Amino acid sequence: MLDANLTQQLKAYLVNIREPIELVASLGDDAKSRQMGELLNEIAALSDKVTVVTGHDRRTPSFMIRRVGTDIGVRFAGLPMGHEFTSLVLALLQVGGHPSKAAQDLLDQVRGLEGSYNFETYFSLSCQNCPDVVQALNLMAVLNPGITHTAIDGALFQDEVNERKVMAVPTVYLNGETFGQGRMELEQIVARLDTGASKKAAAKIAQKDAFEVLIVGGGPAGAAAAIYTARKGIRTGIAAERFGGQVLDTMAIENFISVQHTEGPKLVAQLEQHVGDYDVDVMNLQRAQKLIPATSEGGLHEVVLENGASLKARSVILATGARWRQINVPGEEQYKNKGVAYCPHCDGPLFKGKRVAVIGGGNSGVEAAIDLAGIVAHVTLIEYDSALRADAVLQRKLATLPNVQIVTSAMTTEVLGDGEKVTGLVYKDRSGDARHQVALEGIFVQIGLVPNTEWLRGAVGLSQHGEIEVDHRGHTSQPGIFAAGDATTIPFKQIVIAMGDGAKAGLSAFDYLIRLPAEETRDWEQAA
Template sequence: MLDADLKAQLKGYMERATSPIEIVAALDDTQTSKQIKSLLEDILDVSPLVSLREDNAASSRQPSFSLNRPDGSVGIRFAGLPMGHEFTSLVLALLQVGGYPPKVDADTTLQIKALNGDYSFRTYISLTCQNCPEVVQALNLMAVLNPRIRHEMVDGALFQDEVEQLKIMAVPTVYLNGEVFGQGRMEVGDILAKLDTGAGTRAAARIDAKAPFDVLIVGGGPAGASAAIYAARKGIRTGVVSERFGGQVLDTMGIENFISVKETEGPRLVAGLEEHVKSYDVDIMNLQRAKSLTRGDLVEIELESGARLRTKTVILATGARWREMGVPGEAEYRTKGVAYCPHCDGPLFKGKRVAVIGGGNSGVEAAIDLAGIVSHVTLFEFLDVLRADAVLVAKLKSLPNVTIVMEAQTTQVLGDGSKVTGLAYKDRRSGESHTVDLEGIFVQIGLVPNTEWLKGGPVALTPRGEIVVDAKGQTSVPGVFAAGDVTTVPYKQIVIAMGEGSKAALSAFDHLIRLPVFEAQAAE
């Protein structure tokens, strides 16, 4: 199953394990079962600590396999072949079951171990989903630390009948004790916050008690991360408060224009960013959403949790999110056929009819990717020309199961109450209305800056909601800077956001050294 290089890498990783690992497989006569058995035999070959046995009565989901300690104190199961993005989840689970300590801080470890209850989690994933491994790895880690927590990863593409019965149309979807627990990317902190209702209050109290920062960055995407690194290297007190470290890049599949890196993926890039930021003395406060900004002697950022952070300068790097169509039915059928990530959710629509809204690079790339999975793709473009790169348009037009509809204005998402059944649109040339029968709609129509929390405040915004900045990243408020996709700087690209974040940090430091109080403190 594994090539020689990958097997050698796995052998190196497994040398870190210190305790026996028992793998119990429930297999059938399918090709996937044969691949799983080959994978498990490769694992058996690279570590003397691993044992393998087959027991088809161990699970009703076949093919699947569990990872356990000999005393049965760990409950981790993979229903499917954990390759692609999920291979890392498998390797981490093996190491952690085998005694290698999970990378989680002491407070979080104690919080997981203190959970009092029986928690049986089940996560439906697709192997092309870049958000799914975060959830799988978080729940596996929790199952390792607390014997009353069990977790099973289920490949939705492999168990499609089950997915359709449960009406799952977005991944990752997590069930807890048979009921829907959550959808989308979740970290350990997100999961604990839902299980331990007092966690948010305790975290808010800790944040509220922090001393003022010299530079506080709001946002943990590429702009925020680069700003944190540049600020910390100046030796000043630096903090990062973010709703989700990594931001929108976590939802980006292929990155092929990041200079000096020929090809990478969003989660991998974010992992590198986080490691780099953490190599400096930066106070990272994750899973926190900003609520308001006020300017007095210090800049004060109020969070949704009620905590308040004070700082001499601030860099706003809250990024942007996918733009919604804003038509009837879109909100009602979100995750029920309306999706925004073709890489994540595409496999759930295998053999079905879908639409892609938007003819820019994102939309055309989505249509090309989906055409290899679904039965038919209809791409709808509002204008009379596709705005994507010529090479992408040529590829799209060469595909036999793609229809392109130009000058189409989407007017409604149609459904039966539980799932999408079609889409209504108006022909902008003739004014005629049409409907198309389909099962999925992928929206790819650009970005909206995350600045709702700043509206009505002192920071000047454009009518589109972007933060107005000058060449140095300075906003309309002294000591308040901004960087990245949230600003008026054109071309929303990762490499540009990083440069703007660095520039904003240098500008903030330049502002600080001109403050009398800062100069006096520096002399002490």
């Protein structure tokens, strides 16, 4: 199961195990059980603190990682390879007593949760969002005896997925009821369980002094801005709804100059580590609700957060990014995560052998159709324009696939369903008035992005498309307020461009601050 490279890496990690652990295997006679048994024995051979024992669980194949002589442990129903291999390694270490690097106050918050919490997470091996959820819940199960967690490969337990009508990953159940879908970080999960967490966070934020630069958004643009301003010695803060932004939902990145290939979550982890090298106050899971510009140049701008707290700053950099654009037709919202999806890499395996549609003929749409064609029975690609807009190399690849139908000059008008899941869609032929109904089980929407700027209306100038209007230096319509990245009017929404914009906005903010009247100077300016 493990190649020489993975074996060597795992052996190096396992020396950090402090307490003996056992791999409790529930196996059958099928091929996956044999593979799991092989994997567990290979792991045990790498450390004298790991043993394999036989167990019995209702899900086969599965295995539990358990600290010997205790009930501390986590369970995997399926082979945690691919994106989940890191989850396996961390589970081995944490059950074995190796401490987590999470913030101590957050770990104490998990330990302090009262009650009984039985979590089950459905994942797919191609889902880049699933590991964060699996790893967070595994850690919680290790820290708190009232919490248990089982991570389930949805592709392996298809009958269970169908019975529970799981149509998106990660999907988390708590005590048999749906708890959440999509990417969730440890802080988010704990905040939902600890009902007083939001008030505590708001009270903590309310005590913060004004920043010289406050960055709203933690994607590539926001991270770059923070690094550049922090290097100037400016008191810098980041308020982000989720650090990393949409890059967390990006699978393969092959156009980030000098890096031939990486993946979104990996790049975000590197961004977070780089920002952490500087004195930046990162306030994650904080959604901005209102911007109140200063009434005079050099005054304090105010950002009101959803939890009621406010942050003030001498200058502000808006880097709120963008989100997937919706088709906004009847049925889309009702069947979101019930057949309507936006991430083919994450949710594609759940539609194995089924019929799906991809809405959008740009690069994202065609790439999605190509990927899905290898999993599903049939793909209908629907494009509003008269021709596909994807790169020629992608169109040539698409044309070779026998189970893909391309429909152009088509406008999707309705998502159909039976009350529980998607059953089809309706599209209108734009060259006439004919309407067509397509029977299918899944719809993947890939029609571009919409800027996260609704909360800024009336505060700064926005374009007709809702983008923040900026000049060549990143200035907005308000003195002391700058913007960068996908939320702005800068063309070509790319990671490398957002980073450059973020750096430029950071330098512009610094330039603005050092030119304020003498009475507005700060100690850091004297040292600049």
